[in-house]
Amino acid sequence: VDIVTQIDTMIEETLARTDVPGLAIAVVKDGEVAYAKGYGTTSLDGGAPVTDQTVFQWCETSMALTTMAVMKLADEGKLDLDKPIVDYVPYFHLADERYKEITTGQILAQVAGIPDSGAAMADWETFMPQYDGAALERWVRNDLAEKGLLFAPGEGWEYSDLAYALLGSVIEAASGQPYEAYMTEHFFAPLGMEKSTFLLEEVDKTLLASPHVPDAEGVTAVTKAQPYHRPFAAANNLFANVADMAKLAQFSLNRGELNGVRILPESAFDTMWTATTPTPFADFPFGLIHPSMLMLEWGNGWFLGDIAGHPAPNTGGGEHGYLAQMFLVPDANLGVVAVGNRLATDEYYAADIAADILGMLLEK
Template sequence: MNTYLQTGASLHSILSGFVANGPFTGLTVGIVKDQQVIFTGEYGAANVSTGEPVAHSTLFHLASVSKTLVVTAVMQLAERGLVQLDSPVTAYLPYFKMEDERYPLITVRQLLNHTSGMPDEEDYAWDRPEYDEQSLERYVLSISRHKLLSEPGACFAYSNIAYEILGDLIAKVSGLSFEQYMKEHILDPAGMTASSFLKQEVEANIAAPHILTTSDGYGAQVSKVFPYNRAHAPSSTLYSSIHDMCRYMLMHLNQGKAEDSYNALQPDSYDAMWSPSMATGWGHEHEHVGLGWFLGEYKGSRMLSHSGWDTGFLSELMLFPDDNTGICVMTNCDHVWPGSVTLPLRDHLLGAELHRIKQSMAHHIASIAVTGGMEQALEEYHRISREEQDAYYDADFEFLRITDSISWYGHKEDALAIITCAAAIFPGSEAISRKLKLLRTEEETTK
């Protein structure tokens, strides 16, 4: 493996051009290796309406990457003997109930590794947020109307609800609010002093969320809804800069040791967090879940990771402990694949030359389909296939994500045009065929 990346100036130039000519609104990238921060960069706009650039101090909403901090907090409490991972949740939250006779069997460990049988949340109420300290407990009380999907411990099923319960457990066991515990015992001691789980504390520095629309051409606009609700703080609301996230990666790669001799966790806790506990069915790179982390392999290297996706934001955190390397990418748009950045950077760390990062074929073709029509879009696709293959990556799932995004915001005709192009480009894709059939049926129904 390379000891260091190519010159920072060269990588900055590549990333600057990538963002300037592609669908990302704002982007920030951090790379650590061998207990050093070897690269950070900020690109694009924090707010496309105002033109404010992403800066050194810009914070991003990390969505589900927040969960890796929650498991760190729970493991801290376990090390202090205040929580037993295999004890029932009701031992710590006696008011926790469900409309299911099996709920008393749910353990703390099963919440951490998504094997509790808990369903996932369907409505985060981003458009009607709560801000008071009691919101988390009220949310846990509201879970009483839910039933389990399966027997606790039987299988993997990702659940944000599980992590809200864990956040309330942290609060009740520690005697602090969830956000205060995270600040005093994880963020500040780890040197993440610009970060917070409480939006009100850091609002002035947070990038604006952006969604994909076709209301004025094709592109991103600032979302009218910001993804914050204090009831969902544990699963979703870490706000952090790339510099703080680099400190966070270094802490974990160093088995819990951070600045000023702070030890977030002991090695035994890492053995528990980073050991496979259940298969996910999510592919080679996320083959198993540990406690709060997904475990897999990328080109022969062990990978620990978590991604985040909420309205207007995407994030991806990857650790390669055997190589002592970490990569974090954050963006303030929710419709672009972050792997288009993280994977080329990972390949570069493995020794591949990096002259440019490929752009999204799906976004390029979708833009032309909306602004110039399907025929022009397909002509451009065939031209690129002949002349510029190395400049774009081709991914059918991105066409699906684009279609879902603009359909959600009411642009059904444009969504149909885009998925029709995708069907011509990927004639063998069953997922695209199903989506095309669905949108055509919806169009016929509304006529």
């Protein structure tokens, strides 16, 4: 049986088992997109077939891109990772006075002490998201300001989407541009990621896969709420298709360059992909660790794992209606991205599929 048939069969079985309406994958190998395909439907309510052009929300995969932006600004001398964030964002404050010590570098390493939103953001149906350009600053001033610290900055480890959302303000201060505009100009445009954006209003709605969640009876249904709140852009709001994410994977495997355009120095990938701390599996939010997540250690903005003896930097996440994953195997010049339009609370199917595909390819 050829590898493509194996992949197709495995994915069809996964969709049936997990009740995921639609899924897309892409495989990059040696600088080429070796395979990109969609499966299932964009919506159980009159959807279209998923293709490699279908746009999904990539949830916390956003953090890896945000980290790249921080690395770029640091390389250009516009941002010092060891300076307190208040030097750049003077209106940032928390309910714990030690917030004044928190640096950008500590957020990248997830050692700042800022808590994760956890399940607090799970109820998007009743949450009132904000879309305007001032929403991020308002959130930092009013909502984030009510949070305390879990530990003294630098003294522990906590995976925090709220801390990463704050980096949106840091990037805006250092670059002089709105976060979303900065990401489009400096990453999506030069990489040719034409359908990618952090702004919901820019998404091509004809290509957008609808988010699905289980209803009270456990039946998968389209959710009315897009899990989009503008202040969370840097942590959560990446919209893209697998064709675009394949370009991001190639750019990463090339350590900062694609098609002759260099955006980041190679050293940025040393920083992102060097372990800063082991991850406490048992304490991970939601307590849903599957071995294929391979989140053995945290670098800066990326999880670091191991697939068949190969180091495998990875990034992914799930939100109200989506689940996404990117695995890279730099020493094999290989990467896989997978994304689906249902949040599965019992398993990380996107990570499972990506890891299984890598396993097949590495065994060849």
